[in-house]
Each structure stands twice: as structure tokens, then as C-alpha cells.
Amino acid sequence: MTTRREALGLFGTAAGAAFLGSLLPDPAAAEQAGGGLTAYGVAPDGKVAGFPWRYMKLDADAVAERAYKGFLSGHCMYGSFFGIVGELAEKYGAPYNNFPFAMMKIGAGGMADWATLCGALNGSALAASLLSNDPKPIADDLFNWYQSEPLPSYHPKQTPRVEITTKSVAHSPLCHASVARWCEKANVKSFSTERDERCAWLTASCAKKTVELLNAQADGAFKAAYPVPKEVQECRSCHDKGGELEDTRGKMDCAPCHFNLGTKHPIIERKKI
Amino acid sequence: MTTRREALGLFGTAAGAAFLGSLLPDPAAAEQAGGGLTAYGVAPDGKVAGFPWRYMKLDADAVAERAYKGFLSGHCMYGSFFGIVGELAEKYGAPYNNFPFAMMKIGAGGMADWATLCGALNGSALAASLLSNDPKPIADDLFNWYQSEPLPSYHPKQTPRVEITTKSVAHSPLCHASVARWCEKANVKSFSTERDERCAWLTASCAKKTVELLNAQADGAFKAAYPVPKEVQECRSCHDKGGELEDTRGKMDCAPCHFNLGTKHPIIERKKI
Numbered sequence: 001m002t003t004r005r006e007a008l009g010l011f012g013t014a015a016g017a018a019f020l021g022s023l024l025p026d027p028a029a030a031e032q033a034g035g036g037l038t039a040y041g042v043a044p045d046g047k048v049a050g051f052p053w054r055y056m057k058l059d060a061d062a063v064a065e066r067a068y069k070g071f072l073s074g075h076c077m078y079g080s081f082f083g084i085v086g087e088l089a090e091k092y093g094a095p096y097n098n099f100p101f102a103m104m105k106i107g108a109g110g111m112a113d114w115a116t117l118c119g120a121l122n123g124s125a126l127a128a129s130l131l132s133n134d135p136k137p138i139a140d141d142l143f144n145w146y147q148s149e150p151l152p153s154y155h156p157k158q159t160p161r162v163e164i165t166t167k168s169v170a171h172s173p174l175c176h177a178s179v180a181r182w183c184e185k186a187n188v189k190s191f192s193t194e195r196d197e198r199c200a201w202l203t204a205s206c207a208k209k210t211v212e213l214l215n216a217q218a219d220g221a222f223k224a225a226y227p228v229p230k231e232v233q234e235c236r237s238c239h240d241k242g243g244e245l246e247d248t249r250g251k252m253d254c255a256p257c258h259f260n261l262g263t264k265h266p267i268i269e270r271k272k273i
Numbered sequence: 274m275t276t277r278r279e280a281l282g283l284f285g286t287a288a289g290a291a292f293l294g295s296l297l298p299d300p301a302a303a304e305q306a307g308g309g310l311t312a313y314g315v316a317p318d319g320k321v322a323g324f325p326w327r328y329m330k331l332d333a334d335a336v337a338e339r340a341y342k343g344f345l346s347g348h349c350m351y352g353s354f355f356g357i358v359g360e361l362a363e364k365y366g367a368p369y370n371n372f373p374f375a376m377m378k379i380g381a382g383g384m385a386d387w388a389t390l391c392g393a394l395n396g397s398a399l400a401a402s403l404l405s406n407d408p409k410p411i412a413d414d415l416f417n418w419y420q421s422e423p424l425p426s427y428h429p430k431q432t433p434r435v436e437i438t439t440k441s442v443a444h445s446p447l448c449h450a451s452v453a454r455w456c457e458k459a460n461v462k463s464f465s466t467e468r469d470e471r472c473a474w475l476t477a478s479c480a481k482k483t484v485e486l487l488n489a490q491a492d493g494a495f496k497a498a499y500p501v502p503k504e505v506q507e508c509r510s511c512h513d514k515g516g517e518l519e520d521t522r523g524k525m526d527c528a529p530c531h532f533n534l535g536t537k538h539p540i541i542e543r544k545k546i
Contacts, residue, residue, distance in 0.1 A: 115523025250388025
């Protein structure tokens with residue numbers, strides 16, 4: 001277990017000292033720094049001093065509980081981000097507790113209720129980005145897990161507002177598809193307490209999964225368990241980078257939207273999920 | 274024009290002082306605060322002390338230029354967020370320049386190259402959330418503008434890597450659809466320099482639009498100019514909150530994915546966009 005002293009000690013390097021110095025609201029220092037594009041601790045090699053914020057291994061269940069409670073006060077994106085970074089803030093104080101967590105509340109309902117990227121994924125990916133030198137494999141595994149696993153997978157320790165017994169596979173990282181599939185399977189309305197509670201459990205599930213991946217990466221033991229599915233790779237082989245068509249990009253499961261490709265398409269018609 | 278002194282003076286309130294205090298990396302203070310769920314300046318009424326960070330009106334073109342340059346070093350989400358919050362950091366120093374901007378780089382390509390929510394929108398919405406007491410109407414107008422306007426609408430001041438002459442309507446806030454439509458219209462590949470340059474201009478366009486909306490809100494003159502389209506409202510009247518089915522959620526344009534609703538659907542078949 002890393003102690004608070006060890007955690008604070010990690011800022012003992014020159015870069016760390018410069019970073020902590022930048023946290024001091026000293027107008028003279030800010031003036032001296034010039035405030036320009038080069039004033040944010042970016043070295044000539046492109047590395048940012050004091051970034052990412054150091055990750056110390058966390059208890060995944062404690063993070064899940066914090067994410068669940070975070071959802072109840074600030075919804076999905078806030079919940080997952082606060083579940084992870086808030087746990088570091090509680091254990092180690094600064095710089096983690098200086099983060100303006102409330103900004104993540106806008107991500108609720110797939111960003112401002114637009115039902116695009118699931119807020120629990122958005123918050124988890126940003127937390128990984130803040131805390132890892134190599135966050136993209138974590139986001140990839142998290143997103144592929146999300147669109148292929150029956151979720152939610154975490155049950156909160158406290159008595160929930162309502163018991164959730166239905167799990168569904170989202171087949172997508174998008175809020176719209178994730179919510180619609182779960183509602184259909186559970187046979188409940190999309191603005192019911194049941195759906196809201198399901199999203200709270202889902203938020204806890206995502207934060208927990210992210211921390212398991214961060215912990216594995218910290219141990220040097222990270223290995224992607226959920227690669228991009230073969231079917232998606234097949235689509236990408238023509239449509240994504242280096243493909244004959246190279247006319248789009250992305251790693252989302254294609255079939256949920258493109259289920260009706262018809263006979264003109266070289267690949268057999270995909271079954272509607 | 275607000276001066277640096279005035280900007281710093283705004284933290285002269287009790288709440289502001291408490292907030293600035295929280296920026297000091299003082300382990301004793303962090304210990305005293307307890308570090309728990311209530312240690313982040315959340316008052317009993319749910320308001321967060323020192324949040325949102327105060328917005329001072331910005332020059333929209335200066336923000337667009339910064340966003341464009343930000344894209345070149347950190348892609349779309351970083352570009353739009355740094356375009357807005359970085360401009361405040363340059364003018365006013367702390368707390369804006371304490372933000373760990375580099376965490377936004379993960380949002381490139383619709384979050385970790387998944388092509389979900391356009392990173393320029395993700396970064397813009399999060400910047401609005403950090404800086405506005407009422408960010409949701411800003412996100413709504415920005416997203417509706419994005420999915421209905423021919424974009425990119427901003428031309429950088431410096432000589433671009435390649436001149437972009439094609440504008441397209443995304444019909445969606447999703448990276449995947451936005452990129453695919455533009456590539457089809459421009460007849461270029463999705464990983465070409467042209468497409469990358471288009472996304473840089475688009476990032477500048479989104480940051481500029483967001484700041485125009487923030488400026489209007491700061492003047493008490495904000496009025497949504499891009500409401501949710503009538504067709505989407507028609508779909509939502511059955512499928513969204515309060516509708517007979519209430520089986521999903523969202524404000525994205527429905528037709529680009531649900532163009533093949535067939536005869537069983539009460540609404541006439543929508544034309545494929």
C-alpha cells in the first residue's frame with residue numbers, strides 16, 4: 001500500500017516541483033511564465049511536466065462504491081470520473097482533490113442528454129487519460145468489454161432504490177443504444193427509476209473495470225482481454241485506415257446501425273442485433 | 274475588457290478564498306478536510322464552492338486560432354478545450370492554467386479513435402461546463418448547430434497544411450458520421466492530411482461557436498438559434514421522456530441510422546440522408 005507520504009514524495013523531482021509550483025495561484029509566477037502556448041510545462045520533446053498525474057493502485061470495489069454514490073449526486077460521467085480520481089483525492093489529497101470534478105456533470109445521458117458516448121465511458125476514459133502514460137489500450141479494452149458483456153455487473157453495497165435483475169449487452173458504446181437495449185429487455189421505460197438505477201450500477205461497473213485495468217497496467221500485467229471483434233475488423237479492413245475505401249473511422253460495432261447492407265455489399269447481410 | 278487584477282479579485286469572496294485554499298498542496302489542510310465525499314467544497318445546498326470557474330468574455334477568433342493550434346499538437350478534444358480554457362489561462366493565469374489540459378488528448382477521433390462523440394464537441398461541452406452556471410443550453414445549441422450547418426466554417430489565419438474547400442453537414446454529433454459524410458463529399462480518404470486538416474478547422478469552428486454562446490450568455494443575451502429539429506421532436510414524442518413508448522433517450526438526428534423503418538412504423542419512411 002502506498003502511503004500518503006510516499007504519494008506526496010513523488011513530487012520531489014524537478015518536474016514535480018515545477019508542477020506543484022504551477023498550482024500556486026501566484027500572479028507574478030503566472031506573469032513570468034508568459035501564459036502562452038509554451039507555458040503549460042510542455043518540454044521541447046512534447047512531454048508535459050507533472051503529467052500524467054501519478055496513479056497509485058486502488059481497491060476496485062471502493063472505487064465502484066464511490067462511483068455509485070457519485071452517480072446519485074452527479075450522474076454517469078461525474079460518477080465514473082469521481083469514483084476513480086475522487087478515491088485518489090481521498091487517499092492522497094493534492095493534486096487530485098484540486099480537480100474541478102463538477103465539470104463532469106454535463107456528460108450525463110451521453111453528453112447533455114444527447115445519448116452519444118455513454119457518460120460512464122467518457123468519465124472512465126478521461127480518468128485513465130489523467131492517470132496513465134498509455135491510456136488508449138485501457139479505453140479500448142473498456143469499450144470492447146462494455147459493448148460485449150452483459151451489464152450492469154456491479155451490485156452496490158448499500159440498499160439500492162430498486163433491485164435490478166436484468167443485464168443486457170449494449171452492442172455499442174453509445175448511451176442511446178445501451179439504454180434502448182436494456183429497456184427493451186427489462187421492459188421498463190427509459191426515464192423510470194429502474195433505468196436510472198441500472199445506469200448507476202453500470203457507472204460503478206465501468207469505474208471498477210477501469211481501475212482493474214489501471215491496476216494491471218501499474219503491475220506491468222495489462223493484457224487486452226476484449227479485442228475489436230472479428231466482424232468489426234472485417235468491416236474496417238475496407239473502410240478504415242489503409243483499407244481499399246478508407247472512407248470512415250471508428251471501432252464501434254458496425255452491425256447495430258448497418259444491418260441492412262443489401263445485396264450490393266460484398267459481405268453477407270448481417271443479422272439485426 | 275476585464276483586467277487580470279479584476280479577474281483575480283473575483284476570488285475575494287469567502288467561497289473563492291476557500292477554493293484558492295484548496296489549490297494549495299498542503300497535506301495538513303487536506304488531512305483536516307477529511308478528504309471524503311464532503312471535502313470538495315460541496316455546501317449542504319449542493320452548490321460547489323468556487324465552481325463553475327468564472328468566465329470572462331473572450332475574443333472568438335483568438336479562441337479559434339488557439340483551438341486550431343491545439344488540434345495540431347493534441348487533436349480535436351484537446352484543441353477545442355484548450356482553445357477556450359487555455360485562452361483564459363493565458364489572460365488570467367490561475368486557476369485556469371492549473372488545469373491538466375493534456376488529459377483531453379484521449380478524446381481524439383471520437384474518444385480513443387472509437388468515432389463516438391466528436392472530440393471537438395466533447396471538449397467544447399466540457400469547457401462550457403467548467404465555465405458556465407447553465408451549460409446545457411449552450412451544449413444543445415452547439416450540437417444542433419453542428420449537425421445542421423455546413424462545416425468547417427472557420428479558416429485558420431496561418432497557412433494551413435492543405436487548403437480545404439469542401440463543407441458538409443454532419444447530420445450527427447458523432448465522429449463516425451461526421452467524418453464519413455465529409456470524406457464522401459470531398460472525395461478524400463479518412464486518414465488523409467485533407468481530412469485531418471478539415472478536423473482542425475472544425476475544431477476551431479466548434480471552439481469559436483462555443484465562445485460566442487458563452488459570450489452571449491455572459492451578456493444575458495443567449496437565445497438558442499438551433500432548436501431540436503421538428504422531425505426529431507416527432508420521433509421523441511413517442512420514444513423519449515413522457516412518450517407512449519418511452520423506450521430510449523437522446524437528441525441526435527434519428528434519420529441517419531433509422532432510415533429504414535418500413536411500413537410497420539406509423540411515420541412515413543424517412544429519406545436516407
